[in-house]
Structures are given as structure tokens and as C-alpha cells.
Amino acid sequence: xxxxxxxxxxxxxxxxxxxxxxxxxxxxxxxxxxxxxxxxxxxxxxxxxxxxxxxxxxxxxxxxxxxxxxxxxxxxxxxxxxxxxxxxxxxxxxxxxxxxxxxxxxxxxxxxxxxxxxxxxxxxxxxxxxxxxxxxxxxxxxxxxxxxxxxxxxxxxxxxxxxxxxxxxxxxxxxxxxxxxxxxxxxxxxxxxxxxxxxxxxxxxxxxxxxxxxxxxxxxxxxxxxxxxxxxxxxxxxxxxxxxxxxxxxxxxxxxxxxxxxxxx
Amino acid sequence: xxxxxxxxxxxxxxxxxxxxxxxxxxxxxxxxxxxxxxxxxxxxxxxxxxxxxxxxxxxxxxxxxxxxxxxxxxxxxxxxxxxxxxxxxxxxxxxxxxxxxxxxxxxxxxxxxxxxxxxxxxxxxxxxxxxxxxxxxxxxxxxxxxxxxxxxxxxxxxxxxxxxxxxxxxxxxxxxxxxxxxxxxxxxxxxxxxxxxxxxxxxxxxxxxxxxxxxxxxxxxxxxxxxxxxxxxxxxxxxxxxxxxxxxxxxxxxxxxxxxxxxxxxxxxxxxxxxxxxxxxxxxxxxxxxxxxxxxxxxxxxxxxxxxxxxxxxxxxxxxxxxxxxxxxxxxxxxxxxxxxxxxxxxx
Amino acid sequence: xxxxxxxxxxxxxxxxxxxxxxxxxxxxxxxxxxxxxxxxxxxxxxxxxxxxxxxxxxxxxxxxxxxxxxxxxxxxxxxxxxxxxxxxxxxxxxxxxxxxxxxxxxxxxxxxxxxxxxxxxxxxxxxxxxxxxxxxxxxxxxxxxxxxxxxxxxxxxxxxxxxxxxxxxxxxxxxxxxxxxxxxxxxxxxxxxxxxxxxxxxxxxxxxxxxxxxxxxxxxxxxxxxxxxxxxxxxxxxxxxxxxxxxxxxxxxxxxxxxxxxxxxxxxxxxxxxxxxxxxxxxxxxxxxxxxxxxxxxxxx
Numbered sequence: 001x002x003x004x005x006x007x008x009x010x011x012x013x014x015x016x017x018x019x020x021x022x023x024x025x026x027x028x029x030x031x032x033x034x035x036x037x038x039x040x041x042x043x044x045x046x047x048x049x050x051x052x053x054x055x056x057x058x059x060x061x062x063x064x065x066x067x068x069x070x071x072x073x074x075x076x077x078x079x080x081x082x083x084x085x086x087x088x089x090x091x092x093x094x095x096x097x098x099x100x101x102x103x104x105x106x107x108x109x110x111x112x113x114x115x116x117x118x119x120x121x122x123x124x125x126x127x128x129x130x131x132x133x134x135x136x137x138x139x140x141x142x143x144x145x146x147x148x149x150x151x152x153x154x155x156x157x158x159x160x161x162x163x164x165x166x167x168x169x170x171x172x173x174x175x176x177x178x179x180x181x182x183x184x185x186x187x188x189x190x191x192x193x194x195x196x197x198x199x200x201x202x203x204x205x206x207x208x209x210x211x212x213x214x215x216x217x218x219x220x221x222x223x224x225x226x227x228x229x230x231x232x233x234x235x236x237x238x239x240x241x242x243x244x245x246x247x248x249x250x251x252x253x254x255x256x257x258x259x260x261x262x263x264x265x
Numbered sequence: 266x267x268x269x270x271x272x273x274x275x276x277x278x279x280x281x282x283x284x285x286x287x288x289x290x291x292x293x294x295x296x297x298x299x300x301x302x303x304x305x306x307x308x309x310x311x312x313x314x315x316x317x318x319x320x321x322x323x324x325x326x327x328x329x330x331x332x333x334x335x336x337x338x339x340x341x342x343x344x345x346x347x348x349x350x351x352x353x354x355x356x357x358x359x360x361x362x363x364x365x366x367x368x369x370x371x372x373x374x375x376x377x378x379x380x381x382x383x384x385x386x387x388x389x390x391x392x393x394x395x396x397x398x399x400x401x402x403x404x405x406x407x408x409x410x411x412x413x414x415x416x417x418x419x420x421x422x423x424x425x426x427x428x429x430x431x432x433x434x435x436x437x438x439x440x441x442x443x444x445x446x447x448x449x450x451x452x453x454x455x456x457x458x459x460x461x462x463x464x465x466x467x468x469x470x471x472x473x474x475x476x477x478x479x480x481x482x483x484x485x486x487x488x489x490x491x492x493x494x495x496x497x498x499x500x501x502x503x504x505x506x507x508x509x510x511x512x513x514x515x516x517x518x519x520x521x522x523x524x525x526x527x528x529x530x531x532x533x534x535x536x537x538x539x540x541x542x543x544x545x546x547x548x549x550x551x552x553x554x555x556x557x558x559x560x561x562x563x564x565x566x567x568x569x570x571x572x573x574x575x576x577x578x579x580x581x582x583x584x585x586x587x588x589x590x591x592x593x594x595x596x597x598x599x600x601x602x603x604x605x606x607x608x609x610x611x612x613x
Numbered sequence: 614x615x616x617x618x619x620x621x622x623x624x625x626x627x628x629x630x631x632x633x634x635x636x637x638x639x640x641x642x643x644x645x646x647x648x649x650x651x652x653x654x655x656x657x658x659x660x661x662x663x664x665x666x667x668x669x670x671x672x673x674x675x676x677x678x679x680x681x682x683x684x685x686x687x688x689x690x691x692x693x694x695x696x697x698x699x700x701x702x703x704x705x706x707x708x709x710x711x712x713x714x715x716x717x718x719x720x721x722x723x724x725x726x727x728x729x730x731x732x733x734x735x736x737x738x739x740x741x742x743x744x745x746x747x748x749x750x751x752x753x754x755x756x757x758x759x760x761x762x763x764x765x766x767x768x769x770x771x772x773x774x775x776x777x778x779x780x781x782x783x784x785x786x787x788x789x790x791x792x793x794x795x796x797x798x799x800x801x802x803x804x805x806x807x808x809x810x811x812x813x814x815x816x817x818x819x820x821x822x823x824x825x826x827x828x829x830x831x832x833x834x835x836x837x838x839x840x841x842x843x844x845x846x847x848x849x850x851x852x853x854x855x856x857x858x859x860x861x862x863x864x865x866x867x868x869x870x871x872x873x874x875x876x877x878x879x880x881x882x883x884x885x886x887x888x889x890x891x892x893x894x895x896x897x898x899x900x901x902x903x904x905x906x907x908x909x910x911x912x913x914x
Contacts, residue, residue, distance in 0.1 A: 004823065011723035018720050019738045022791065025753035026742070028763060032756070039761065079660055082653035089650060098654070102661055107896040109852025111871055112888035116668035119675050119885065136664050143660075163646075173646040195744075202746035204855040209875075219855070223748045226859055231761065238752060249741055286728075325814055346817045353818035359811035363833035372829070373819030424819055 026242070033236035050236035054225075058237060061221035062244075068131060068217060069200040072138040076146040076196050079139070081189060084150035085181050089160060099151075103144040110205025113140060118209060131215050137206040142199050146192035153188025154181070191255045198248040202241075218244075273302040273460035274336045274427035276322060281332035283317050283484075291317040293485040294332070301337075302458040306475035308465060310507065314484035315464045316432060322462060323430050324349045336427060352421030352429040356436055358413045360405045366416050367392065367401040373424035391423045395453075411442045418450070428460040435470060447473055468508045472496060480504050496545075497609060505543055505611070512549070512585035514542040514559075523612065526581035527559045530605065534612050541613050548609040549587045551575070551595075557602020561585065566595050577601065672885050679882020688883060689890045695870065702867040705782060706850035709789040713846045714839060716790070717797040722831070725805030736802070743795040747788075747855020754788040754860060755779050780860055788856040793846035804838035805831075844902035848895040867891050 033051065036044040055062075087095040105113055117137060122128050159181055166176045182189070204219040211220050218241060225234045276299040283292040292314040299305050307315035320326040322334060324346035334342045341349055360369050367388050374384035392398040395415045400408065408416065414434060421429055434450070435443045451474050454461045465471055471478050472492040480487045480495060480503075488500040499505035516525030518537040523530045525542065534540070554560050561577035564584070573591050578584045587603065595601070677683045689695050724736055745753075758764050758779040765775040778784050808831065816830045832839070854868040861869050867887065875884035 007823070008723075008727075011719055014716065014719045015723050015735065015739075018716050018794065019735055021757075022742050022794065023738050024763065025756045028756045029752065079656045083657040086650035086653040089646075098657075101666075102657065104896065105665060107848065107899045108892040109854065109868065109888070109895060111852065111854050111868055112672070112892045113665075113668075115871070115875060115884060115888050116672040117664065119881065120668035120671040139660070140664055143657075167646075173649040176646070177649065198744045202744055202749070204746045204748045204858075205852075208854070208858065219746050219748055222752070223855075223858060226748065226752050226755070234752065235756075238749060241749065245744070246741070249744060250737075252743070253737060253740060323814075323818060325817075346814070347820045347822060350820070351818055353815060355811040355815055357809055357811050359809055359815035361812060361816070361830060361833070363829075363836075372816070372821075376816075376819060376821040376825050376829075420815075420819070430818075 029235045029238045030242065031235075032232055033239040035232065038231050038235070050232045051239065053233055054237045054240055057233075058218075058221045058225070058240075061216045061218050062240065064131065064216065065201050065218035066244075068135060068138060069197045071131075071135050072142055072200040073193055073196050075135070075139045076143050077189070077193070080143055080146035080192070081150055081182065081185065082177070084147050084188075085154060085159075085177060085185070087147070088151045088154040089163075091155075099147070102147060105140045106144050110137075110141065110203075111209065113137065114206045114209030117206075129212050129214065134207055134210045134215060134217065137210050138200045138203055141203065141206060142196040145195045145199065146189075149192030149195065150185050150188040153185050153191075157184050159184055187255070191252070194248055194252045194255065198245060198252060201245055201248070272427070273458060275299065275301045275338070276428060276460060276462075277333075277335040277338075278318070278322070278328075279333040279335070281318070281321050281328035281334065283314075283321065283326060283332075284329050291484055292321075292328075293483075295486065297479065297486075297489075299460060299462065301460055304454050304461040304463060304474060304476045306463045306465060306471040306478045307481060308468065308471040308475075308478050308507070309481035309487075310466060313481040315466075315479075315481050317484075318481070319430055319432055319462060319464045322428070323351055323353055350424065350427050352424060352426035354414075354417045354421050354429070354431045354434045356433040358417040358437075360413055360416055360420070362405050364405075365401070366397070366403050366405070366408070369405070369416060370420045370423050372420065377424070388419075388423055391419045394422075395419045410438050411446060414438065414446055418453070422457070422459075426459070428462065429454075431461065431463045433465055434463075436465070436467070443470075450474065472508070480507060482507075498611065499543075502541075502543075502613070510546050510586055511543050512546060512587070514579070514583060514585065516540055516542065518612070525559070525579070526583060527561055527579035528557070528602075530558050532607070532610075532612060542610060543613060544605055544610045546574070546585075546587045548606055549585075550604040551587065551589045551593060552602045552604050554600040554602045557604060559603050559605075561601055561603065563595050563597055563599040563601060565597060577603075672889060675881055676885035676889055677882075679880070679886075681882070685882050685886040686889070688886055694865075695887065698865040698867055698870050701782075701865060702851060705785060705789070705866065706847050708786055709793060709850040710843050710847045712786070713790050713793045713797050714843050716794060717801045717842070718832075718835075718839070721798060721801035721805045721835075725802055725808075726810075740795045740799050742791065743799065745792070747792060747853055747857075748859050749855075750788050750792045751856040751859025753791060754784050754856070758784055758787060780863065782864060784860050785857065785864060785866065788860060789846075789850045789853060792853065792856060793849060797842040797846055800838050800842040801835060804835040808834045840902045844898050848898050851898075852891055852895050 031042065032038045034046050034048070035042055036047050036049075087099055114137060117133070117140075118128075121133070127133055162180050162184060163176050166180045171179065202219055203217075204223065207217050207220055208223065211217060216224075222234075222237055222241060225237045229237075276297075278295055278297040280294045280296065281292065282290075282294040284290050295314075295318065297318075307318055309315050317326060321328050321332070324334075324341070324344060328334065328342065332342065333340055336349070346353075361372065364372065367385065370391055371384040371388035374387060379387070389398060389401065392401055395418060397412060397415045397419065400412060400416070405413065405416075414437075417434070431450075435446055438446065447470055454474075463470075463474055472495075475492055477489060478492055478495045479489050482503050488495060488504045490498075490500075495504065495508055499508060499511075505511040514523075514525045514527065516523055518524070518532060518534050518540050520536065521531060521533070523532045523534070523540060523542055530542070532542075559579075561579055563575060564578050565576040567574040567576075568591065571591055572588050573593075573595075575587055575589050575595060576584065577587065585603075589595070676685055679685050681688070684691070689699055720739065724732065724739075742750075756762060758777060760775075760777055760779075762777065762779060765777050768774060768776040778787075812830050812834060813826050816826045821829065852868060853866075854872065857864070857866050857869050858872070868891070871884050871887045871891065874880045874887065
């Protein structure tokens with residue numbers, strides 16, 4: 001196709017600027033976390049001291065975030081996968097309504113959700129002070145992603161017909177779910193799981209409101225370091241976060257990350 | 266009707282080759298002359314270069330350096346498609362989903378700055394000519410495949426193009442509708458006397474529609490000719506095989522006789538150690554084995570109503586297909602002979 | 614005649630005919646699958662009821678139980694300071710949406726309609742920050758436009774003085790665009806790639822110029838995706854907390870106001886009412902455009 005070189009050049013320029021806008025600060029932060037003195041630049045030498053200091057200061061938040069992400073994943077799998085099948089097998093007004101309500105927490109700012117949870121359950125001190133309180137928030141927020149991801153795959157592979165096939169061979173509903181539905185929903189479950197873990201590890205809006213000094217997570221620690229620590233430590237901490245989250249993001253991208261839309265800050 | 270007065274353009278391609286950015290050679294240097302008002306069909310398997318040729322004529326691709334495209338003798342090689350005044354019908358129809366039927370048809374006039382009243386009137390005329398004026402205000406997604414096809418054609422014709430380019434316009438339709446629309450397009454192109462270039466991989470379409478057919482293979486022309494020439498005098502094995510079913514018998518020519526495992530047949534040809542006899546299924550006649558030079562055994566019989574298709578094999582196992590009247594009762598294992606019309610066989 | 618009870622003879626026919634013709638396994642399999650489905654929905658239902666619906670009811674109750682009673686819900690409009698914050702947040706979100714979509718369309722058309730080496734790497738770079746949390750995005754803006762930021766360094770070298778805007782509205786705008794650009798791009802890129810290239814070619818064959826093709830074919834073709842991704846960008850900007858928390862210590866945006874009302878002023882009713890208002894706005898924008906774009910998609914076939 002013949003095209004105008006001027007239009008092409010302008011589009012290329014905008015594209016490169018956009019890429020630079022997104023990538024350069026991230027690279028700067030990685031570099032700053034490894035530089036002896038950011039203000040003097042790389043000439044001051046490279047070091048892992050800052051990363052070590054971050055580990056000393058914030059190791060519990062990092063481990064807590066991993067535990068929390070895995071816990072969130074477990075709950076969303078147990079609640080979400082069976083429910084996705086139940087909703088997908090009878091697409092009608094009722095299942096649309098249920099899906100709508102369950103998806104609402106994505107459309108409402110995390111701040112509002114967190115306030116609602118605190119006002120409702122903040123009085124139960126044991127619960128309020130435990131990591132479970134944050135877990136509930138994370139499940140609320142990530143569950144729609146698991147549901148949608150699994151439901152999309154179930155619709156795409158026409159699991160209804162597969163199930164009828166299994167039923168005609170004498171499989172019970174439970175056997176059909178375990179032996180036919182779950183294996184065929186695997187791409188959706190995997191994509192949903194990646195999304196859930198990624199979102200849980202990075203979740204800040206809810207978590208900032210729900211955490212206590214004893215239940216700080218990685219993003220909470222990050223906010224703390226951005227406010228009170230020197231730039232190198234904040235950068236090194238961000239670097240640790242990148243190391244955890246970038247492989248997940250790449251995996252999501254490789255699985256066709258279009259379905260990852262609709263996240264909230 | 267005012268659309269009838271568009272004079273068809275003469276189109277000439279000179280040395281048009283196409284190499285894509287990744288190095289793929291889609292088209293060898295190609296020369297082609299298309300007469301005004303002619304319907305030319307580009308026929309071939311996928312990847313043969315027929316669509317690339319069409320897109321070069323349209324102005325959607327430019328030929329490699331040295332290639333030239335002429336419309337009525339004027340060089341249009343550097344002219345982008347929007348300046349060439351061509352009408353194009355796409356395989357997917359490419360109807361604009363955000364516009365109604367009449368808006369689609371009037372779009373070419375709209376971008377030419379034709380006043381609204383006039384362009385609606387002219388679009389209405391074309392819709393009437395295509396007998397789809399009742400659909401004018403429909404949305405595209407409310408149309409059937411056949412209706413979409415007509416709208417696409419109407420849209421291309423509404424700008425009174427100098428040439429109409431059709432890229433597999435019937436491929437997306439089912440067989441019955443395809444045949445019906447093929448007849449309709451044929452009538453329309455003849456009535457309008459517009460130059461038309463029609464790309465297809467369907468030999469039946471090509472034979473029915475074309476004034477001339479260009480059979481293409483591997484980015485080059487295998488044969489140019491009228492449908493009759495292509496069908497009965499194919500230039501080579503590829504053309505013979507691609508256009509219709511062809512039977513082939515291997516053998517040798519000795520003393521004016523073609524000798525093969527099935528027997529011998531008198532031919533007018535010089536002696537040759539290796540020769541192939543090619544003929545169409547419907548040009549052979551079944552006859553009793555005793556009175557024939559070529560003898561076969563019946564393998565299968567496919568009854569098709571008015572005719573039946575008979576699969577035969579010779580003593581050496583080589584197979585042929587022929588068509589026979591349905592009244593002849595045959596069964597597997599029967600010995601039969603065949604008679605060939607010498608004017609409708611080819612010896613290559 | 615059309616009452617709930619069918620004529621006795623018909624029900625008789627039904628029962629006598631349906632029993633022998635239905636294979637017994639099939640007749641029993643479906644109801645038990647229904648039972649299993651209901652069982653499977655139970656944990657979901659309980660969780661959503663306990664941790665979403667009940668707390669939401671509580672939120673509404675608290676908002677109306679403050680000193681101002683139900684008037685608290687109107688504070689967003691009646692309270693001059695809150696109203697100013699609402700307008701500022703709306704303008705900021707609209708600007709975020711406009712800038713993100715403008716960049717997104719140009720980049721998506723470029724990447725979707727050209728093939729060149731390094732393209733997939735470029736796409737990966739542009740979509741990788743898809744799930745960076747708002748706090749981290751705020752830090753990215755500090756590195757770009759903060760007191761020691763890259764942009765400040767550049768402008769100083771060019772002799773224009775240090776340009777620092779991380780902690781202003783412009784900084785927030787940059788942060789929100791950073792946050793929304795990857796997901797808008799993913800959506801628009803998919804839409805551009807799904808758009809039949811023959812549509813553009815058809816318009817050009819009919820004589821349309823490049824600008825006309827853009828206006829009449831491409832933008833209408835990707836309109837549903839523009840609406841949907843624009844709505845998401847707008848809604849996320851409205852409710853964004855992480856980025857604002859990092860950057861907007863001195864700027865009033867709705868999320869920060871809710872946060873200060875709750876934690877610093879302990880004004881629960883006000884915080885709850887503002888949250889509800891904010892939630893209604895974001896949900897409303899998303900729901901409205903989804904229905905709209907849903908219709909458009911249906912119209913486009």
C-alpha cells in the first residue's frame with residue numbers, strides 16, 4: 001500500500017515518544033536502585049547495597065505480599081471456577097445479573113470498597129488486625145477477573161456440547177465438571193490466575209486502607225518508602241517489585257493480555 | 266440509464282512485477298492488454314499472483330520499478346487508487362457498517378462533493394438497476410449475503426468507474442446463490458459494456474463470465490485465451506488440470522497410432538517414444554469392448570440423475586473418468602471400450 | 614382458559630408420552646447438574662453478600678447517619694470546597710481520557726497497519742506497564758518530573774531552568790495517562806487489527822482521501838473500542854488513589870478528599886457519602902458506555 005512518508009514519520013515519532021514515556025522512568029528507577037549515588041550518576045559506581053538494605057527493612061512486606069497473592073489465588077480458584085461454570089452453562093438474565101453484581105467491585109473505586117469493609121467489619125478486632133481482612137478485599141477485587149477469564153474460555157470451547165457428550169457416556173455431573181469442564185477451561189483458569197496474582201501483588205487502593213502496621217504489604221511499603229526514604233532505596237524497592245511483577249506481566253502478555261483490561265488504580 | 270454511458274477504459278500492463286518487502290516474489294514481469302468493455306478473468310490457485318495483478322491495476326499495490334500501468338494509454342502507475350476512478354468489489358464486500366445501504370452506495374459521490382440530493386438520486390438509480398431499491402435504508406447487518414453482494418456491486422458502479430475490479434466476489438456465497446448471481450453479473454457487465462477484471466479460483470465462474478481468461482500460476486501467465494480455447498486446447502498440463510477434469514493416458518506414438526496399455530488409437534502425429542493423450546470426460550463415448558481400440562474395466566459408477574459418472578481403469582491400472590447417459594446400465598467389473606472424437610483430444 | 618392449570622386430558626397425554634421416550638439417565642442427569650450448579654454458586658453468593666453487599670448497605674447507612682443526615686449525600690454539590698474538588702477531578706479525568714485516546718489512536722493505527730522489525734518489542738514495551746499499581750506510577754512521574762527528574766535535567770541543560778511538575782495537576786495528568794495508556798492501547802490495537810483492511814481500500818477505491826478514510830471508516834470502525842477504553846480511562850482517573858497519594862499531597866482530587874475526611878478528620882459520614890457519589894459516577898460511566906458500545910457492536914454485526 002502506498003502511504004505518505006510524512007504521516008508515517010509523525011506516527012513513528014508519537015509511538016516512540018509514548019514508548020519512551022512508559023519505559024524510560026522504569027529503567028531510570030532500576031538504574032537508581034543499583035547506583036551508589038543517583039545524584040552523581042552511574043559514575044559513582046554500581047552496588048547491590050540498596051537492595052540489601054531494602055531486604056533488611058522490608059523483607060516481611062515482600063513475603064506477606066507473596067503469601068497474600070497465593071491465598072487470594074486459592075480462594076478465587078475455589079469460589080470462582082465452579083461459579084464460572086455454573087454461570088456459563090445457563091446464559092440468561094439471572095446469570096447476567098449475578099455476573100453484574102459480582103463485577104461491580106471492579107467498577108467502584110477501591111477506596112469506597114475499603115471504607116465499606118471497615119465500617120462493616122472494622123469493629124471485629126481480631127479480623128481487622130489480621131491479614132485475612134486484606135485477603136477479603138483482594139478476593140473481592142480479583143474475583144471478577146477469574147470469573148470472566150474462565151467464562152470466556154467456557155463459551156469459546158462450547159463446553160455445553162462436551163458435557164452433553166460426557167453425559168451421554170454416563171458421566172455424573174461432578175465427574176463432568178472435574179474431567180471435562182476443568183481441563184477444557186485450563187487456559188482461562190491459567191490466564192485468570194496470572195491476573196489475580198499480578199493484581200493482588202500490586203494492589204494498593206484497598207490495601208492502604210485495610211492494612212495495620214503489622215499487616216503491611218509490598219505496595220504499602222513502597223508508598224512508605226516513596227514518602228520517607230532516599231531515592232536509591234525507593235528505587236531499589238521498586239526494582240524488587242519489578243522483579244516480582246514483570247515476569248507475571250510478560251506471561252500475561254504472552255497469553256494474549258487483551259482480557260486484562262479494566263483494572264483500577 | 267445514465268450509468269450505461271460510462272465508456273470502458275483500455276488497460277495495459279507493461280512489465281509489471283511485484284516483490285514484497287519480505288522478498289517474496291508475487292509476480293513475475295507481466296504484460297497484459299485488456300480491451301475496452303472486455304471482461305477479463307484472472308484464474309488460478311491461491312498464491313498464483315491473480316489478486317496481486319488486480320491490486321496493481323487498482324492502485325492498491327505499486328509494481329516494482331520498471332512496471333507500468335496504462336489506462337487508455339495514459340500512465341497511471343504513480344496515481345493512487347483514489348484518483349484512478351475504478352470500482353472495486355471485495356471478497357468480504359467491505360461494506361461500511363456505520364452507513365446504511367444507500368449511504369454506502371452514495372459514498373463515492375459524497376467524497377467527490379456531489380450535492381446530497383443528486384447523489385441520493387443517483388444512488389437510488391443504481392439500487393433500482395440492481396433491484397435492491399427496497400433495501401435502501403437497511404443497515405448492513407440486516408442484509409443477507411446475496412444482498413450484500415449486490416450492494417457492493419452497486420456501490421462500485423455508482424461512481425461510473427472506467428473499470429470495475431472484482432476480487433472473488435462470489436466466493437463467500439453458497440453454491441446455488443453463486444450460480445444465480447454469476448448469471449446476473451454476467452448480464453450486467455454485458456449491458457453496461459464496462460471494462461471488467463474478475464479474479465476467481467473457480468473455473469466454472471471463469472468459463473461462464475470471461476470474454477478471455479488468464480490462467481496464472483506461480484506469479485506468471487500460464488495461458489491467455491477465450492474460455493473455449495482454455496477448455497479444449499489447454500496450453501499445458503497445469504491449465505488442463507486446473508480447468509475441469511482431464512483424463513490422461515501415457516503411451517507412445519508409432520506409425521500414426523497412439524499405443525497405450527488400454528489399446529491403440531489412430532492419431533495424426535509423428536512418432537514419439539513418450540506421449541500423453543489428454544481428453545475431457547464428456548468427449549469420450551462408451552461403446553462395446555469388442556469394437557473399440559481402447560479397452561477398460563468399470564471400477565465404480567456414480568449415478569447423478571440425468572448423467573452418470575463412470576470410473577474406469579486400463580490393464581496397467583491407469584484410471585480415467587467419463588460421463589455417460591443414465592440409461593446405459595453398467596456395473597463394476599464390466600468390460601467396456603471408449604471412442605474419442607479426434608478433434609477434441611490433445612496429444613502432449 | 615389460560616390459567617395455570619392445564620386441561621386434565623393434555624397433562625395426561627404429556628405424562629404418558631414423556632416417560633417411555635426419555636432415556637432415564639438423561640431425564641435425571643440435567644436436574645442433578647442444576648443442583649450442582651446451585652451448590653457451586655453458593656460460596657460466591659455468600660462471599661459477595663457478606664463482603665460486598667452488606668458493607669455497601671452499611672456505607673449508605675453511615676453516610677446518612679452523620680450530623681447532616683441525608684443531606685450529606687448532596688455535600689458534593691452544596692459544599693463549595695467539595696464541589697470545587699469534584700469539578701477539578703472531572704476536568705482532570707476528561708483531560709486524561711482525551712490525551713490517552715489521542716495518543717492511543719495514533720499509536721494503534723501505526724502499529725496495527727505497519728509491519729517492521731522490532732515491532733513486537735515495541736508493542737511489548739508499550740503494554741508492559743499494564744498492571745503497574747498507581748503508587749508505582751506516581752514514583753515513575755517523580756523520576757520523570759520530580760525535583761531530580763529527567764525532564765528537569767533536560768530543561769536545565771537547555772538553559773530553561775529546572776522544570777518540575779510532578780506534584781501539580783500536570784504531574785497527576787502524566788501519571789493517569791501513564792496508568793491508562795497501556796490498557797487503552799491493548800484495546801485499540803485489537804480493534805484496529807480486527808478492522809477489515811478492505812474497508813479502507815474500498816473507501817479509497819471510491820475516491821476518499823486519507824483524512825476522509827479516517828473520518829468515515831476507521832474512527833467509526835473502532836468507535837466501540839474508543840468508547841469502552843475511554844470510559845475505563847475516565848473511571849480509573851476519577852477514582853485513582855495510589856497515584857494521587859504519591860503525588861497529590863497538595864492537590865484536591867476526590868480520592869484524596871475522601872481519604873483525608875476519613876483518616877484525618879474522622880468524618881465518616883462525609884467520607885462515606887463522597888465514596889458513594891464517586892462510586893456511582895465511575896460505575897455509571899462504565900455501565901452507560903458499555904451499553905452504548907454494546908449496541909454499536911451489535912449494529913456493526
